[in-house]
Amino acid sequence: MLRIPNLKLPLDYTDEMLRNETARALHIRAQEIKALTLVRRAVDARKDVHFTVTADVSLQNEAAVLKRLPKNTAVQQVQPFSMPKYKAVTLPHRPVVIGAGP
DSSP: OEEEEEEEEOTTOOHHHHHHHHHHHHTSOGGGEEEEEEEEEEEEOSSSOEEEEEEEEEESOHHHHHHHSOTTOOOEEOOOOOOOOOOOOOOSSOOOOOSOOO
């Protein structure tokens, strides 16, 4: 999965516009994108009001796309986040809480 930061989109953008802007940033066709996830969206009101978006993209050949990009781009390969698994632990005695107030 590739993370693409700083995509500039108008306030009334559509999913198709996001897909096309992501493809343009990666220098690929929009049809090559398998999955697209919006990670972050912020309003930038400095000059013209627009959204600055960070997106995660899944591609068939991510390594080849990363090699083709210039070295100074901010595109990076990331692992999808998943919640860590835990199992319930029973303590042999009650926990002692210190500093809980009067």
